[in-house]
Amino acid sequence: xxxxxxxxxxxxxxxxxxxxxxxxxxxxxxxxxxxxxxxxxxxxxxxxxxxxxxxxxxxxxxxxxxxxxxxxxxxxxxxxxxxxxxxxxxxxxxxxxxxxxxxxxxxxxxxxxxxxxxxxxxxxxxxxxxxxxxxxxxxxxxxxxxxxxxxxxxxxxxxxxxxxxxxxxxxxxxxxxxxxxxxxxxxxxxxxxxxxxxxxxxxxxxxxxxxxxxxxxxxxxxxxxxxxxxxxxxxxxxxxxxxxxxxxxxxxxxxxxxxxxxxxxxxxxxxxxxxxxxxxxxxxxxxxxxxxxxxxxxxxxxxxxxxxxxxxxxxxxxxxxxxxxxxxxxxxxxxxxxxxxxxxxxxxxxxxxxxxxxxxxxxxxxxxxxxxxxxxxxxxxxxxxxxxxxxxxxxxxxxxxxxxxxxxxxxxxxxxxxxxxxxxxxxxxxxxxxxxxxxxxxxxxxxxxxxxxx
Numbered sequence: 001x002x003x004x005x006x007x008x009x010x011x012x013x014x015x016x017x018x019x020x021x022x023x024x025x026x027x028x029x030x031x032x033x034x035x036x037x038x039x040x041x042x043x044x045x046x047x048x049x050x051x052x053x054x055x056x057x058x059x060x061x062x063x064x065x066x067x068x069x070x071x072x073x074x075x076x077x078x079x080x081x082x083x084x085x086x087x088x089x090x091x092x093x094x095x096x097x098x099x100x101x102x103x104x105x106x107x108x109x110x111x112x113x114x115x116x117x118x119x120x121x122x123x124x125x126x127x128x129x130x131x132x133x134x135x136x137x138x139x140x141x142x143x144x145x146x147x148x149x150x151x152x153x154x155x156x157x158x159x160x161x162x163x164x165x166x167x168x169x170x171x172x173x174x175x176x177x178x179x180x181x182x183x184x185x186x187x188x189x190x191x192x193x194x195x196x197x198x199x200x201x202x203x204x205x206x207x208x209x210x211x212x213x214x215x216x217x218x219x220x221x222x223x224x225x226x227x228x229x230x231x232x233x234x235x236x237x238x239x240x241x242x243x244x245x246x247x248x249x250x251x252x253x254x255x256x257x258x259x260x261x262x263x264x265x266x267x268x269x270x271x272x273x274x275x276x277x278x279x280x281x282x283x284x285x286x287x288x289x290x291x292x293x294x295x296x297x298x299x300x301x302x303x304x305x306x307x308x309x310x311x312x313x314x315x316x317x318x319x320x321x322x323x324x325x326x327x328x329x330x331x332x333x334x335x336x337x338x339x340x341x342x343x344x345x346x347x348x349x350x351x352x353x354x355x356x357x358x359x360x361x362x363x364x365x366x367x368x369x370x371x372x373x374x375x376x377x378x379x380x381x382x383x384x385x386x387x388x389x390x391x392x393x394x395x396x397x398x399x400x401x402x403x404x405x406x407x408x409x410x411x412x413x414x415x416x417x418x419x420x421x422x423x424x425x426x427x428x429x430x431x432x433x434x435x436x437x438x439x440x441x442x443x444x445x446x447x448x449x450x451x452x453x454x
Contacts, residue, residue: 055097056097057097064090065090068115069088078158081151081152081154084118085123091110091111092110097134110128117147122143125143141174149166150164150166156209159207161199162197162203163196165196167195170189171189171190185230187226187229188227189223194221209252211451215451217303217305219301271292276449278447282322282445283407283414294422301422306452309450309452310449311432311433311450315443316436323404323407328394332361359386362389365393412434414447
């Protein structure tokens, strides 16, 4: 089998072009005595016109194969690619082009084929097929194990811009075509230790295959993909090859446009893990944020080739009041530690302020605060409701110029430290330049996560 430099397969030239072929002339008919010389010609013409156009019935098999070889060369790809299928052994039972009876099913032949690809990979195809049926009918499954991938570098350079340095491919496929031309197919691919080289200068394309590989591979360097395909062979726009290429291409491009979506799908989830949400003015991780970061930590632990950058964000226009409330909570916590020290306890072991403790602590903070307070006739501070105390305390808290930058930094640090505490090495975690002027219309307080490879 040869793919010529023009892209045409040599087997396409085996059959005569039906459109260009001319019918063989019929043998002349001997004139009958007494008949005019024009009569035979007219009779022959009428006979040819009346003959129905009918395709021949072809019956094939059964056939057994032992020690077969297929030599494949692709001269369209540069540099050229060659591969051999060897030790082919198998059988196919009888089949024919005879159409089934009305309402009946197409008769399928049993198929078994086993061999080796490139001398190393094992190949097995079993099932039922009838290549002479119109439309084509089949129900087959195929298995290939441990195909060495570096020889396929000419294709990876052409379509991805990177050669393959190492890797093996195993696959399980199943293709079924119904009598109405409907195709359903599953393609399960397992790639082991797939490693791409540096970008090839002058290649037609350059895709982020190394990032995609790092996102999809587990800690053992195994990529497990399931690519289901369906469509109608009666649809003139449906082409199997372009569909597969498009699916794989979309998978690779996701590494650039939505790497966390690719990572999440590999983990079997759907939540967006690329952002960590915070309460306005706060750099404290809540339960939802910690649950999301637990998944991120597991993904990073399982994918050692990935590096992460955390970018904290904050926006003064929408977070000033939240920032003040966060500072007030810090004052309450400081008051609780002060009371613990007075009681002879260790301030470092004081638990966070509980909701039921807040009212008493708020009153203590208010009484200690050096702020203007409502006073009675004798000049003593009035005993006012807690809500009013909180309003006065918040009003007295000034927001310094660098507060939002410090808040954004604190958010990035909180995320980085949480991941580091969950077995993600520090040398794979980085803090990016903070963003204190986000422009998104529906922006919410957050830290952004980005992924990359070395």
